Amino acid sequence: MTADQVLTVRGDAELVARAGHLFTGAQHEFVCVARDLNTWSQPEARQAISNRMRAVGEAGFTVNKLLSPTALADEAARAHLRQVMAKGARVRISSTQLPHETIIIDRRVMILAGRDAPGLREFTVTTSPALVGGVYALFQAAWETATDLAAYLGGDVPHLDADSLTVLRALGAGHTDETAARQLGLSLRTYRRRVAELMAKLEADSRFQAGLRVGELRLNR
Amino acid sequence: MTADQVLTVRGDAELVARAGHLFTGAQHEFVCVARDLNTWSQPEARQAISNRMRAVGEAGFTVNKLLSPTALADEAARAHLRQVMAKGARVRISSTQLPHETIIIDRRVMILAGRDAPGLREFTVTTSPALVGGVYALFQAAWETATDLAAYLGGDVPHLDADSLTVLRALGAGHTDETAARQLGLSLRTYRRRVAELMAKLEADSRFQAGLRVGELRLNR
């Protein structure tokens, strides 16, 4: 039994000092999974690091960012992401709550941010191949099924409110409009309005097509 | 900077000796992500552990298994999974390559299996909240977008012949029955027969539901 190398550092400053070389030393791939974009309390630190990193778009160097929809909340964040994408990074949006932040570099180093703490943020730096490999595979699984930001922003994936979701579930249950309407306490007319609105949002011409979209985009959960 | 607790053990025997109590001490949730089911070279060890674990279905205890399609390769594996599901475990299939094995217990402990090695398998045991939390969030993202095994196996996924696929595509295109029938060179009556047959295969009560199934199961390709 051996104890492997896992370092815990406190605060941005110490992270940069201890692990900055890991960022700037990235050779092939930089993966970032996060709930939002407020990772670095000190934007200067981020800037300093990112300036010394390899440029995206260089042959054999890719940047993948997987984010929660939360990250798109404010316009500033969206602008930033557009900029990042313009530089060649690939950005995708996952519909689930993601970890506060996970970074994987060249499949060899992994950095996890701890939860918000009253004092300094904690970061965990790992190089254990088993750990990094396992997490990387999970990342891939999440990445594969996430939707591209371009499609997400491009109106391709409509954001459905709670109301639409109820209608959607009723439809998915296979009920007729009448029973569904009764179940939801709506008149037949209004229920059908809701369905029509839903179909408009999905740009579907038939109910089958609407269901197909919902299923493909995993909107029913 | 502190060094966190990450243990690496070699072989099943040592894992059981060192971490067996973590398995049997599971209180709320047992999560298992794996490429296949050949985790334990010694089935006896697995049996011994699983006998001492809490029974699935007990209030507040859940078992989630996320697997690659590889895990369904042989009939023995499928049988095992059916059995596990009958006991109340939730099993889902992810379309991507998963890590060789990751186990998360009560969101507090994480065990990763290393790659196949010439000698004994290596296992990494971690309790660092940051690491476990981060991996758990990634697991959730992968889990949410995976398809349920019941839907994957249980006759629920009928093998659709080329004929059904044509109908399916016509439906997915959003045409009315009339134009679709004309396009396929079928009479309206026959086209509708095809649709009815398709819906029967999908066990769908409405066209929306049928579309939903098709989308969820990615049958339209």
Add this chain to the structure above:
DNA sequence: AACGCGATGGCAGCAAACTGCCATCGCCCG
């Protein structure tokens, strides 16, 4: 040829879904 059988398609009747029109209601604002 005669027969059985499955696939096809026309027809009719019914159920379900879609939509325009209008009355109503609650609510906010001037």
Add this chain to the structure above:
DNA sequence: CGGGCGATGGCAGTTTGCTGCCATCGCGTT
């Protein structure tokens, strides 16, 4: 208060989808 406005719901008419019934057709078997 009165008016504007959006959401709701009833009604009616149309379209679309669903299915039973039966005639037909192709095909292989007897």
